[in-house]
Amino acid sequence: MSDTPFQPEITIDRSSELPLYAQIAEALGTLILEGELAPGTRIEDEVSMAKRLQVSRPTARQAMQSLADRGLVSRRRGAGTVVASPHVRRPMELSSLLSDLTAAGHRVETTLLEYTTAPATEEQAEQLEVAPGTEVTHLRRLRSADGEPIALMDNLLPAAIAPTREELEHAGLYDLLRARGIVPATAKQVIGARNATAKEADALDERRRAALLTAKRTTYDATGRVIEYGNHIYRASRYSFETSLFTG
Numbered sequence: 001m002s003d004t005p006f007q008p009e010i011t012i013d014r015s016s017e018l019p020l021y022a023q024i025a026e027a028l029g030t031l032i033l034e035g036e037l038a039p040g041t042r043i044e045d046e047v048s049m050a051k052r053l054q055v056s057r058p059t060a061r062q063a064m065q066s067l068a069d070r071g072l073v074s075r076r077r078g079a080g081t082v083v084a085s086p087h088v089r090r091p092m093e094l095s096s097l098l099s100d101l102t103a104a105g106h107r108v109e110t111t112l113l114e115y116t117t118a119p120a121t122e123e124q125a126e127q128l129e130v131a132p133g134t135e136v137t138h139l140r141r142l143r144s145a146d147g148e149p150i151a152l153m154d155n156l157l158p159a160a161i162a163p164t165r166e167e168l169e170h171a172g173l174y175d176l177l178r179a180r181g182i183v184p185a186t187a188k189q190v191i192g193a194r195n196a197t198a199k200e201a202d203a204l205d206e207r208r209r210a211a212l213l214t215a216k217r218t219t220y221d222a223t224g225r226v227i228e229y230g231n232h233i234y235r236a237s238r239y240s241f242e243t244s245l246f247t248g
Contacts, residue, residue: 005044005080006037012053020055024063032072032083039146041083043073071237074148076205084238085146107146114140115165124156127218127229137162142203149204150238156229173228182227189217193236204235211236 010027012020031037043064044052050060064081067073074084117137125132137159143151155173163176174184195209204210213234221227 005042005048007044007048007052010053012055021059021062021066024049024053024055024060025066028063029067029070029072032067037083039083039085043081043083045080069237074205075207085148109144109147110169111142111144112139112165112169113142114138115168117159117162127156127226128158129226130158135159139168141168145238148238149235151232151234152200152203154231157227161227177227183221184219184227185222187217187219189215191215196233200233204233206235206237 008024008028008031010024012023014020016023018026028037028043043049046057046060046064049055049063050057053060064073064075068075068081072084073081075081115137116139117135119133120128120130120136122132124136124138125134128134128136130136135158137157139155139157139162141153141155142149143153161177161180161182163171163173163180167176177184192214194212194214196204196206196212198208200206200212201208201210204212213236215230215232215234217228217230217232218226219228219230
């Protein structure tokens with residue numbers, strides 16, 4: 001891929017009621033959505049764009065931020081503005097994120113950030129429906145798709161059935177549980193939204209207070225035993241859930 005930043009040829013209509021920044025964003029957005037600009041393509045900086053298109057620098061900045069808010073570009077300090085990977089859409093099913101992303105054709109990477117085993121606190125015992133003091137394993141993973149961070153995932157499991165650190169670096173949690181004869185059968189899940197903390201934004205390569213999707217899931221096996229409690233956050237700019245609805 002060329003190191004030369006892409007310079008969009010945009011005709012500005014100064015008599016239009018559409019703001020100048022919106023005209024720039026709309027033209028660039030169309031190129032991205034129609035596949036004319038591949039993911040990873042670097043776009044010229046705001047100063048160059050403003051000068052070339054004869055608009056103010058705040059106008060160029062607002063146009064780029066508008067595209068970033070739609071998840072079409074990624075703005076990184078030191079790297080500039082680049083075309084983002086396609087938005088990840090995940091079906092609302094009892095499956096692992098790794099399996100869903102792989103099946104959708106994404107290149108998936110997982111970084112294990114934390115892996116600890118300790119006696120359950122009162123809150124953890126309630127989440128897993130076990131006695132306080134029972135050994136439980138907590139793991140935190142950062143999952144990326146096509147080179148971009150997508151989700152931070154905290155999971156809590158009874159230590160007796162938890163996969164090892166090494167296993168989790170190469171396979172999905174549900175696949176590893178099934179390999180142990182522990183089959184996820186049902187789950188309760190709550191979807192929500194909130195703003196990212198500074199630490200979360202840094203890990204997910206987002207701006208501070210960026211919108212996040214949240215999912216809290218309690219998963220049961222066929223006997224009704226809790227086998228996993230998950231507390232996950234996802235970049236709203238790169239990720240969405242899909243579900244099918246039926247009439248009663």
